Amino acid sequence: MGVIKPIAAETALIDALDGATGWLAQLREATRVQGLPTRRHEMWKWSDLRRAAGEITSAGQITVTGAADGVLEPADGETVELSVSASAGASAAALSVVVKSGRTVTLVERYRAEAGSLGNIHLDIEIEDGARLERICIQDEAEEGILVASSSIDLAVNAHLNQVAFSFGGKLVRNETHVLHAGEHSEAHLHGVYLLDEGRHNDYTTSVHHTGPGGITHQLVKGAVTAHARGVFQGKFKVDRAAQLTDAKMTHRALMLDDRAEIDAKPELEIYADNVQCAHGNAIGTLDETALFYMRQRGIPLVQARALLIESYLAEPLDFISDEALREQLRERLRDRLRAIS
Amino acid sequence: MLKINNLHCKVEAQDGAEKFILNGISLEVPAGEVHAIMGPNGSGKSTLSYAVTGRDGYEVTEGSINFNGEEIGDMAPEERAARGLYLSFQYPVEIPGVPTLIFLKEALNAQRVARGEAEVSAPDFMKLARTKAKQLSISMDMLKRPVNVGFSGGEKKRLEILQALILEPKFLILDETDSGLDIDALKVVADGVNTLRAPDRGMLVITHYQRLLDYIKPDVVHILAAGRIVKSGGPELAHELEAEGYDKYIGEAA
Numbered sequence: 001m002g003v004i005k006p007i008a009a010e011t012a013l014i015d016a017l018d019g020a021t022g023w024l025a026q027l028r029e030a031t032r033v034q035g036l037p038t039r040r041h042e043m044w045k046w047s048d049l050r051r052a053a054g055e056i057t058s059a060g061q062i063t064v065t066g067a068a069d070g071v072l073e074p075a076d077g078e079t080v081e082l083s084v085s086a087s088a089g090a091s092a093a094a095l096s097v098v099v100k101s102g103r104t105v106t107l108v109e110r111y112r113a114e115a116g117s118l119g120n121i122h123l124d125i126e127i128e129d130g131a132r133l134e135r136i137c138i139q140d141e142a143e144e145g146i147l148v149a150s151s152s153i154d155l156a157v158n159a160h161l162n163q164v165a166f167s168f169g170g171k172l173v174r175n176e177t178h179v180l181h182a183g184e185h186s187e188a189h190l191h192g193v194y195l196l197d198e199g200r201h202n203d204y205t206t207s208v209h210h211t212g213p214g215g216i217t218h219q220l221v222k223g224a225v226t227a228h229a230r231g232v233f234q235g236k237f238k239v240d241r242a243a244q245l246t247d248a249k250m251t252h253r254a255l256m257l258d259d260r261a262e263i264d265a266k267p268e269l270e271i272y273a274d275n276v277q278c279a280h281g282n283a284i285g286t287l288d289e290t291a292l293f294y295m296r297q298r299g300i301p302l303v304q305a306r307a308l309l310i311e312s313y314l315a316e317p318l319d320f321i322s323d324e325a326l327r328e329q330l331r332e333r334l335r336d337r338l339r340a341i342s
Numbered sequence: 343m344l345k346i347n348n349l350h351c352k353v354e355a356q357d358g359a360e361k362f363i364l365n366g367i368s369l370e371v372p373a374g375e376v377h378a379i380m381g382p383n384g385s386g387k388s389t390l391s392y393a394v395t396g397r398d399g400y401e402v403t404e405g406s407i408n409f410n411g412e413e414i415g416d417m418a419p420e421e422r423a424a425r426g427l428y429l430s431f432q433y434p435v436e437i438p439g440v441p442t443l444i445f446l447k448e449a450l451n452a453q454r455v456a457r458g459e460a461e462v463s464a465p466d467f468m469k470l471a472r473t474k475a476k477q478l479s480i481s482m483d484m485l486k487r488p489v490n491v492g493f494s495g496g497e498k499k500r501l502e503i504l505q506a507l508i509l510e511p512k513f514l515i516l517d518e519t520d521s522g523l524d525i526d527a528l529k530v531v532a533d534g535v536n537t538l539r540a541p542d543r544g545m546l547v548i549t550h551y552q553r554l555l556d557y558i559k560p561d562v563v564h565i566l567a568a569g570r571i572v573k574s575g576g577p578e579l580a581h582e583l584e585a586e587g588y589d590k591y592i593g594e595a596a
Contacts, residue, residue, distance in 0.1 A: 289398065290435050291436075293397050293398065293435075294434070294435040295445070296418065296419035296420045296423065297395050297419050297420075297423055297431075298445070298446075298453075298509070299420050299423035299424050299449045299452045299453035300420060300448055300449050300452045301418075301420045301456075302418065302420065304452065305420075308440060309437070309440075312437070312438065312439025312440045312488075313439060315439060316439065
């Protein structure tokens with residue numbers, strides 16, 4: 001099997017990662033052998049990264065602040081603010097996070113990607129026995145940039161993960177989260193919100209692999225997409241035979257704000273245990289015309305009525321954020337964005 | 343106050359077919375009067391309320407709607423609302439995620455801004471809401487919940503009237519306000535409506551049954567059949583209908 005002929009973005013990325021180790025070395029090798037993922041890869045069929053990166057010709061820089069030496073081991077009760085910023089060109093970074101046994105930690109990740117960037121970042125997260133992690137991924141400043149933020153989360157027994165991903169998309173933004181779920185009183189909550197204006201693309205891909213019994217996974221993802229924008233949701237629950245009594249629920253709901261919007265969703269259950277409660281629901285709809293008329297009849301102008309309806313629709317997953325100030329801040333971001341696009 | 347002249351309206355059905363529902367309604371409700379519209383199912387009662395308030399999909403093809411000397415037939419629903427037209431819905435709409443108090447404050451201030459009036463401050467609004475809610479035995483807890491979500495039929499209808507008490511419209515259209523109400527709830531709602539009766543305010547009460555009109559006494563009763571007013575008269579007309587039914591009017595309109 002021959003190696004593919006690389007495009008400029010791939011060459012830049014391969015060169016930039018010369019001598020890399022760990023996940024970065026794997027990324028380099030995968031890019032060298034297969035190139036960047038295209039729609040021919042099942043996991044990327046709605047997010048053609050290679051095509052999106054077509055105009056990138058040089059290496060860029062990805063800057064991570066808040067994690068010295070790429071390793072984080074937050075103290076109990078600590079809130080870590082992590083900033084990830086990708087400049088124009090192709091770049092990649094990786095870091096690891098360990099939440100030690102019994103600790104409760106909050107990780108607020110803020111991502112920026114400049115126009116012409118292809119930023120890749122990977123987080124290796126370990127949540128030890130009895131530890132709790134709340135993770136808020138804010139991807140609202142990618143504009144014309146490409147950003148792929150992936151994570152592998154190892155969830156031990158009695159551990160708790162609460163993740164909320166918030167995105168306005170970008171030229172192509174992908175949040176890919178993999179959870180290895182040990183069960184035995186451990187819980188994963190994987191929520192998300194996306195609001196996409198013209199030209200934006202957002203992809204929220206999650207997979208949860210239940211390996212032990214009695215684990216809980218709950219997921220609520222909501223989105224709204226305007227004309228010429230694309231929202232992608234791929235959710236997978238895999239439940240091993242050993243993971244009896246797993247309770248896993250996945251819900252994805254999205255609004256098409258225009259006939260020319262595109263939303264692609266693939267909910268997937270792969271279950272080998274026979275005594276489990278697993279469900280998925282996926283609903284794509286439009287704004288409720290009756291509610292719009294009701295609001296307008298009360299005097300609320302159309303633009304304001306639409307914004308209020310969309311905001312209240314999208315705000316639901318934000319309720320899972322414990323920090324009230326952060327929750328309100330993101331709701332405010334939604335409100336501003338809705339004002340700007342309507 | 344409200345003058346409807348030779349109004350024709352067509353509605354686009356879900357299958358895309360168009361249907362004429364109103365076939366030349368003429369009606370005038372002067373300030374201070376309450377008129378009732380009675381008619382069998384499918385006679386065009388709800389369509390009339392939507393045509394007057396400007397709902398999308400209810401296209402006026404002929405005739406005019408004049409409100410306080412202004413033609414409003416081409417105005418957006420919110421423009422008509424700001425001029426003082428209020429519709430109490432037969433089926434009030436649930437709006438998940440929007441607390442009732444926030445919704446009402448947005449509505450009141452949007453109307454005030456449209457009329458060039460100053461916005462009402464949050465404390466003043468709360469005071470207003472509390473006073474009016476008390477009149478209708480509505481708890482403030484209920485108003486913190488999302489609009490109509492999880493409300494009983496009676497609670498929804500009471501909330502419709504509360505909104506009218508707060509927004510103080512110049513003209514009310516009550517569409518089947520009595521449907522889904524038991525007798526106690528009906529009295530509360532009717533009391534609320536009666537407090538809104540005023541020399542400078544008009545009302546159109548749409549109802550299938552005479553029962554509501556025992557509590558909200560109309561000045562004039564119109565009978566609507568097949569999209570036309572086939573007879574108008576005093577309150578006694580409602581009693582006559584109750585005794586004799588709609589059959590003879592359905593015949594007349596055809």
